[in-house]
Amino acid sequence: MDSTLSRSISLKINGRAVQATVDVRHTLADFLRHQLELTGTHLGCEHGVCGACTVLVDGRSTRGCLMLAVQANGREVTTVEGIAALDGTLHPLQQAFKDLHGLQCGFCTPGMLTTLVELLGDNPDPTEAEVRVAISGNLCRCTGYQAIVDAALAAAKTMRGTAPAGGVR
Amino acid sequence: MITAATTAMPPIVDPSRPGDSLIGASVPRLEDHALLTGRGRFVDDIHMPGLLQAAFVRSPHAHAAIRSIDVSAALALPGVHAVYTYEDFRPHFATDRLVVGLPSSHYKQDHNRQVLAADEAVHVGEPVAIVLADTRYIAEDAATLVDVDFDPLPAVSDCRAALAPDAPLVHRESPHNLLAEFDMKYGESERVFAEAKHVFSESFWQHRGGSHSIECRGCVARHDPLEDRTTLWTSTQMPHAAMRVICEILGLHENQVRVATPDVGGGFGPKLVTYPEEICVTLAARLCGRPVKWIEDRRExxxxxxxxxxxxxxxxxxxxxxxxxxxxxxxxxxxxxxxTARGINLAHNSAENVPLGYEIPHYAMNVKVALTNKVPVTPVRGAGHPQGTFVMERLLDRVARELKLDRAEVRRRNMIPPEKMPYRTQLKARGGQWVTLDSGDFPACFAEALQRADWEGFPARQAAARAQGRCIGIGLSNFVKGTGRGPFESVTVRIGPSGKVHVYAGAAAMGQGTRTMLSQVVAEQLGRDLSNVTVTTGDTAATAMGLGGSNSRQTVVAGSSAHVAAQNVRAKVLKVAAVLLKATEAELEIVGNEVLVVAQPSRRVELGAIARSLVGTAGYSLPGGVSAGLEATEQVLIDDMAFSSGSAVVELEVDPETGGVHILRLVFVHDAGRMINPMVIDGQLAGGIAHGIGNALFEWMGFDENAQPVTTNLGEYLLVTSTEMPRMELHHRESPTPGNPLGVKGVGECGVIPMTPAIMSAIEDALSPFGVRINQTPITPAQLYALIAQGKQA
Incomplete structure (x- = not known):
């Protein structure tokens, strides 16, 4: 394959229409990070294990390191930059992470948040075990996961008490 | 839209309430907002015009001679700007080795790292050349086109085999593979062992793996010809050490190099080392005239x-x-x-840690440090201490078994009683100081852990489980960990004309909440308003001296300096404010960004006004006869360690059909002295505990007999995930240390220390019907299954 081959794509990122020309071999994560400078999506292993690069593609959690940018053509992508409300108000998950110390170095955090946004969208009232399964594909070396699990449960509770239920941009 | 109703909001300190102390308050971290919204600035987030991306050509051999290097094909690839080898760099070196080992009289030979391998590579992964290209994709393509003529040499993989008389040599020119040897001993072991009624022997294999911060290493260098200064942003725990090494190797002075840390995505030890890649990237940026970025991938x-x-x-x-x-x-x-990328400190820590928590009258440990053809060994969270604790606790379990005593009772009989604190051991730290345990009530801490875990009730639980065919077990471990290694950390506290309180620290942050900790300590003295404090860490341009992040030290050493510096600034604030407000200092208090007369709050002056009065006006005296400026710099000297301590009890189940281990309960009682932010302390402990569970059950960095690494991705090398983690029950006791003005002890590494012995003790207990004995860490399900099978046959 010609490694310099590029293609034009159009997609929605955090609610905004984006058109770009991308090298066909560039991953979605590299496209977001280095072409669009949306550096909130992090790369921890680049082989699909750590989950730090998780973004939502059409609402589904997706490894940004295992998907090519061209595959996002026509899709809607949500990154950690698109989770808070437009006015900057933190998403209940973000707020709960802050209140309950669900992050330390913050490197895995974007992938944790996107993964949990998907979970709470599917299951507004998860058990602790369900939260643990949901983030079992996201590695964190700092927290021992407990505060993340607690934050997810607290955010779920907050969101259940907030009508209408929240979504993401 | 989503409203931001919060849950379980921690108490917020009201600066106007005198009783509301920031010390001991679980305030939310100041670091978090940016990190939660994707606006952190990690090293790979740095973009700048003209930036070139680097990739390294590395040795695929554990040991090889380098005959020649042909870079022509790589250079011919479109988008490639330069390829540098050792020969290209050599004219720019004042010295070509990273001399970074901690001093010791025990070295038998020096083996300092090369910046790039010249004619011999001695481990897989050793850098041989650096490629610069427009994108990382092209740089990695080009790296594969660099043709290195390697001539493989015999390699040493096992450290015991390395010491055999006929072992291959790790370095061609070395006389042997023994890097260092020393004895750590006191008392009369020979006599005591000759006379003792009971002597039990045990052999152990202990393995620990990598750091695996989720952010790998990386750095960006930019040379500014206008200022003749090169800035290196690097994901390091020790920027000041990096600056010194870069200056030494490149023959530059201190104003020509600045090293700064952006947000660091975890450190856990290995980022405290200055690496060849940091030198290469700095020099490459100076040579090619464009900024250069290198981001390590997970395989690297x-x-x-x-x-x-x-x-x-x-x-x-x-x-x-x-x-x-x-x-x-x-x-x-x-x-x-x-x-030698750090020294022989790990082996020293391991040997020193064995007898620390107990009264051990006689001790003798011979330590041999062996070279192998593998990537250098340096501290990972715990830094040798977990291994010492593992040995001590495993030996005590053996004693209990042989003498048919309760495991807890054996420990009680050997613990250091609180009335003997401070307890001067007969051990010496690596700097030659006597090791003196400063404070703590170890038996009370242990008793609390046993009580909370219902140790006494476990036999009944175990009997009930066995009646159902389940194998559950309980294990325990105490530990003591030296923290806060000195001699100091440098902190400047300055109130600017804006009234903001600026803190500049030689400390380096890597996720532990250093900014929040320093803000709490400083704001406590200067108005108790965290939003009025800025913190700059990890920048050699902001702080001339710094030691950085290691050894659970920052709250102890940087916290102490920040505390005293803030007290000194406070004294000056009050002195000048008294003049400006025509009051006595005793009548004043700093509230938020103002000083006011407590009894008459309308009489007030802003901190900014005081700062402005002290920057001077030409021809006018300063108020109050004080010195110029509103700042203080402190390096509180702390030679002795602050010893944190704790006790862990683990209850778990082993599935005898699979060898799988499931932790049911985990109680951890910890004493970190006075707590600055209990929420952050819980987080530090929890992360350490997870790391320790990984060391017990999952993490194995494998090498084959040719020293080829065989676990080089996160599918082969297992980190603990959320589903393996039990709910941790964390409890605190506070025995303030007299060793520093805050009474604090370190906590970053403590969670790791007792986990491997507590888990192995519990597994043995669970599998006692099969007589399973575990003298290693980690232990895998397959190994456990084999041990169970052996037990069934016997």
Whole structure:
């Protein structure tokens, strides 16, 4: 394959229409990070294990390191930059992470948040075990996961008490 | 839209309420908002015009001679700007080795790392050349086109085999593979062992793996010809050390190099080392005239970032009829890797840690540090201490078993009683100071852990489980960990004309909440408003001296300096405010960004106005006869360690059909002295505990007999995930240390220390019907299954 081959794509990122020309071999994560400078999506292993690069593609959690940018053509992508409300108000998950110390170095955090946004969208009232399964594909070396699990449960509770239920941009 | 109703909001300190102390308050971290919204600035987030991306050509051989290097094909690839080898760099070196080992009289030979391998590569992953290109994709393509003519040489993989007389040499020119040897001993072990009624011997293999911060290493260098200064942003725990090494190697002075840390995505030890890649990237940026970025990928992290690895222990314990330990002796062989990237501190820590928490009258440990053809070994969270604790606790379990005593009772009989604090041991730290345990009530802490875990009730639970065919077990471990290694950290506290309180610290942040900790300590003295404080850490341009992040030290050493500096600034604020407000200092208090007369709050002056009055007006005297400026710099000297301590109890189940281990309960009682932010302390402990569980059950950095790494991705090398983690029950006792003005002890590494012995103790207990004995860490399900099968046959 010609490694310099590029293609034009159009997609929605955090609610905004984006058109770009991308090298066909560039991953979605590299496209977001280095072409669009949306550096909130992090790369921890680049082989699909750590989950730090998780973004939502059409609402589904997706490894940004295992998907090519061209595959996002026509899709809607949500990154950690698109989770808070437009006015900057933190998403209940973000707020709960802050209140309950669900992050330390913050490197895995974007992938944790996107993964949990998907979970709470599917299951507004998860058990602790369900939260643990949901983030079992996201590695964190700092927290021992407990505060993340607690934050997810607290955010779920907050969101259940907030009508209408929240979504993401 | 989503409203931001919050849950379980921690208490917020009201600066106007005198009783509302920031010390001990679980305030939310100041770091978090940016990190939660994708606006952190990690090293790979740095973009700048003209930036070139680097990739390294690395040795695929554990040991090889380098005959020649042909870079022509790589240079011909479109988008490639330069390829540098050792020969290209050589004219720019004042010295070509990273001389970074901690001093010791025990070295038998020096093996300092090369910036790039010249004619011999001694481990897989050793950098041989650096490629610069427009994108990382092209740089990695080009790296594969660099043609290095390697001539493979015999390699040493096992550290015990390295010391055999006929072993291949790790370095061609070395006389042998023994890097260092020393004895750590006190008392009369030979006599005691000759006379003892009971002597039990145990051999252990202990393995620890890599750091695996989720952010790998990386750095960006930009040379500014206008200022003749090169700035290196690097994901390091020790920017000041990096600056010194860069200056030494490149023959530059201090104003020509600035090293700064952006947000660091975890450190856990290996990022405290200055690496060849940091030198290469700095020099490459100076040579090519454009900024250069290198971001390590995970595979490189496995082969080129330092790690901890193997220790082999042969030990004996002598006890009396009551289970009181009379002496411990033995020997350690420690895998050092191919170069000295930090020193022999790990082996020292391991040997020193064994007798720390107990009264051990006689002790003798011989330590051999062996070179191997593997990436260098340096501290990983715990830094050798977990291995020492593992040995001590495993020996005590053996004593209990042999003498048919309760495991907890054996410990109680040997613990240091609180009335003996401070307890001067007969051990010496690496700097030659006597090791003196400063404070703590170890038996009370242990008793609390046992009580909370219902140790006494476990036999009934175990009997009930066995009646159902389930194998559950309980295990325990105490530990003591030296923290806060000195001699100091440098902190400046300055109130600017804006009234903001600026803190500049030689400390380096890597996720532990250093900014929040320093803000709490400083704001406590200067108005108690965290939003009025800015913190700059990890920048050599902001702080001339700094030691950085290691050894659970920052709250102890940087916290102490920040505390005293803030007190000094406070004294000056009050002195000048008294003049400006025509009041006495005793009548004043700093509230938020103002000083006011407490009884008459309308009489007030802003901190900014005081600062402005002290920057001077030409021809006018300063108010109050004070010195110029509103700032203080402190380096509080702390030579002795602050010893944190704790006790862990683990209850778990082993599935005898699979060898799988499931932790049911985990109680951890910890004493970190006075707590600055309990929420952050819980977080630090929890992360350490997870790391320790990984060391017990999952993490194995494998090498084959040719020293080829065989676990080089996160599918082969297992980190603990959320589903393996139990709910941790964390409890605190506070025995303030007299060793620093805040009374604080370190906490970053403490969670790790007791986990491997507590888990192995519990597994043995669960599998006691099969007589399973575990003298290693980690232990895998397959190994456990084999041990169970053996037990069934016997």
């Amino acid at each position: 992290h496995f082969i080129a970032t330092t790690q901890e690895r193997d220790q082999y222990w042969d030990t004996e314990v002598a006890v009396d009829d009551d289970g009181r330990v009379l002496g411990i002796r033995g020997s350690i062989v420690h895998d050092h890797g191919a170069y």
